[in-house]
Amino acid sequence: MIKGLDDLLKSQFNIVISDKSLLDEAFTQASYVNEHPHQNLKFYERIEFLGDAVMQLVVSEYIYRRYPKLPQGRLTRLRAAMVNEDSFASFARECHFDQYIRLGKGEEKAHARERDSLLCDIFESFIGALYLDQGVEPVRAFAAQVIFPKLDEGRFDEFFDHKTELQEVAQQHGPVAIDYELLSEDGPENDRAFKVAVKIDGETLGVGVGHSKKNAEQSAARQALVKLNQDHA
Template sequence: MTTVDNGELLKRLGVDIDAETLQLALTHRSFAYENGPLPHNERLEFLGDSVLGLAVTTELYTRFPDLSEGELAKRRAAVVSERSLAAIARSLGLGPHIRLGRGESMTHGDDKDSILADTMEALFGATYISCGGDRARDLVLRLTSALLDDDFVLGAGRDWKTEIQELAAELDLGEIQYVVTGTGPDHARVFEADLRIGDKTYGVGTGSAKKHAERSAAEAAYRYLTSQEDAPTTLLIEDSSDGA
């Protein structure tokens, strides 16, 4: 395993986590099981999840006094999502600092959204342990504050399939169906989904996996029904999670 300078990571984070706690925060369970058993970062991740949630929730409550509970919850879910945390981790160059087992290393675990996001939460927990609650909150907000107003991030974090299901029920429109077709070779497959209610298409979406296409079709339909545009919009939404 290539040695990296964790001091550079601390400079980018702007906090002074003690060496032992930092190493623990950067130790994935795959490394711990192969080299021990050793302690790993899941307990710090558990703590960091609460640190993250409280900091973001408090900031949302303060910054947006006119938003309803439901809207605040949607924004929080988007900002603390795996996708958002992984993007923050990549911006910090976190991947090479994570201690991984051989299997995870061979499958590029240092660039997997789930591992990056979990390690970010562990670092929030480690900051809380080493530096206290105020410094941990400051770190969370410094890294997430811009996301609270980012329309792309907020949209990407929403559960559009559930929202369109609820909206269709509220409007008594009937049962939703997704009609999905795929084109292209297996290694570069592109899917298109039509969201239909009865014989009418309300949204069309495309993506590199069926679930991505359905999700973008659901968002297009939701935006169509809530804005009453002339025609459904075709959306392309990609994410880095696996699945077809």
């Protein structure tokens, strides 16, 4: 058993995996297995294959339901922004999974533990282990804690156009007036700060700041979307 991993999962995510061998498999790289040939160990790759498919479904379903007007092309782009090596490696680090990977000595020396590709793999193999142990519902709960809030925090903003989205969501039941109003603009030339409000039919639903007017507008639109989604929840 991997020391401390159980405690981490319990304290951070309230997850208790019954089948500890699944956890061991999910956090063990082939290099470690090769260095311990007599322990009959398994490495994470097969379980990662499954975890990847589980995560694709859980993210797809979440954005499908959350953005009922988003066309397929934009759903696909948003999913690609959420499900990729970069973001999964970040999630793995935020969950402190990097500290629990079992690596061979050579890989350890080569700083594999900091490598995005490995961290992404381990994040997926953890998902695979959780799914095999408990089914899809706990994976959804984990994603709701680790991944989905990042949407509202703007983590995927560069892939996602909040102004267009706000237009789609706000006009779901008919046309409304959406206006962006510059509230202030200050700071030195090389560090301007813009403050923008977005109003829907005259009511201010969000205020955003940014180093450009465009960024401030996107940020205001994002806020308005959070508000609209709360109102509809």
